[in-house]
Amino acid sequence: MYVESHARSVAKAVSYRALGTLGTMAVVYFYTGRIQLTFAVGGLDLVVKIALFFFHERLWGKVNWGKKPVEPSVVWFTGLSGAGKTTLSARLAERLRARGLKVEHLDGDSLREIFPATGFDRQSREEHVKKVGLLARYLEKNGVFVVASLISPYEDSRRFVRGICRNFIEVHVDTPLEECEKRDAKGLYRRARAGEIQNFTGISDPYEAPKMPEIRVNTAKVSVDEAVDQILSKI
Numbered sequence: 001m002y003v004e005s006h007a008r009s010v011a012k013a014v015s016y017r018a019l020g021t022l023g024t025m026a027v028v029y030f031y032t033g034r035i036q037l038t039f040a041v042g043g044l045d046l047v048v049k050i051a052l053f054f055f056h057e058r059l060w061g062k063v064n065w066g067k068k069p070v071e072p073s074v075v076w077f078t079g080l081s082g083a084g085k086t087t088l089s090a091r092l093a094e095r096l097r098a099r100g101l102k103v104e105h106l107d108g109d110s111l112r113e114i115f116p117a118t119g120f121d122r123q124s125r126e127e128h129v130k131k132v133g134l135l136a137r138y139l140e141k142n143g144v145f146v147v148a149s150l151i152s153p154y155e156d157s158r159r160f161v162r163g164i165c166r167n168f169i170e171v172h173v174d175t176p177l178e179e180c181e182k183r184d185a186k187g188l189y190r191r192a193r194a195g196e197i198q199n200f201t202g203i204s205d206p207y208e209a210p211k212m213p214e215i216r217v218n219t220a221k222v223s224v225d226e227a228v229d230q231i232l233s234k235i
Contacts, residue, residue, distance in 0.1 A: 009061075013053040021046040070101065073235055074136045074165040077149040078158060078210065079173030080202045081188060082180035084219035084227075088173060089149035091228050096145050096235075104139050106132055108150035120199040126157040133161030140165055153201045155208045171231060172213040177202050179220040 025042035029035065075092065077085040086107055093105040111132060112118055118128050129152045136146040152158050162168040180202070181189040192200035199205045210216075215234055217227040 006058075009054055009057045013050045013057065017046055017050045017053060020049065071167055072102075072140050072143055072145045073167040073169050074140050074146040074148065074161070075169045075171060075231065075235065076136075076152070076158070076161060077147070077171045077173055078152045078213075079175060080177060080180045080207055081151060081200075082183045083173040083175035084224070085149040085151075085173050087224055088171070088217070088219070088227055088231075089147045091224055092231055093145075093147045095228060095232060096147070101145050102143060103145045103147060106136065106146060106148040106150075108132075108148075108152075111150075120205075122154065122199075122205075125152075126154055129154070129157035130160050133157070133164060136161065137164045140167070151201050151207070153205065153207045155210070158210065169215065169231075169234060170210055170213040171215045171217065172210045173219060174209070174216050175219045 021042050024045045025038050028041045029038040032038070075089070077089045079085050086109070089105060089107065093103045096103045111128075115128075118124055129150060132148060132150060136148055139146050152161075158170065162170065184190065188197060188200065189203065191197045192203040195204075197204075201207050215231055217230065219227065222230075
């Protein structure tokens with residue numbers, strides 16, 4: 001998923017040959033004891049072998065034999081509102097991009113801003129998850145890592161997404177409801193408990209927790225970076 005730049009090849013060639021040349025000079029001086037000859041041989045050795053190493057690297061860069069393609073995955077974050085899905089998924093996407101991979105981050109709140117008519121009843125939520133899953137499938141098929149963060153509260157729609165993706169990694173952000181309510185800066189849980197918001201997952205609507213996710217993390221117990229490291233090791 002990345003290409004070797006000329007500058008990187010040059011840097012590798014110089015650092016490698018500098019060490020090799022020091023070794024050659026040490027051998028020449030040991031056998032001859034002539035400092036002038038030692039530096040002459042060392043200089044010639046450095047120039048010639050840097051050039052050979054550089055062209056050797058570039059030629060191997062054009063050979064596909066032995067290269068293993070990076071298989072993209074769909075990493076699906078599910079959990080209650082306030083569990084930490086968006087924070088974890090954004091950090092994961094950032095870490096994957098830093099490795100030179102093509103990544104698309106699909107966040108539930110952002111997608112609802114694009115499609116504001118999407119409802120919150122069970123049928124609407126199931127359809128919404130399936131549509132996002134279908135988008136993730138096509139992105140994955142075209143070599144893109146997909147990091148999706150949606151509450152996706154129902155097992156049926158999550159199973160549907162798993163079934164259409166090749167490499168599906170389900171991450172259950174298993175942060176307790178009490179902790180999610182403490183983090184609720186917008187007061188959504190308070191309003192849901194007061195009956196002002198209907199169909200609110202965890203309060204007036206059920207959350208069907210995954211029984212066997214690939215990864216389960218509790219952001220009340222581990223840091224963001226620790227959780228992301230765990231996910232990366234699985235990928």
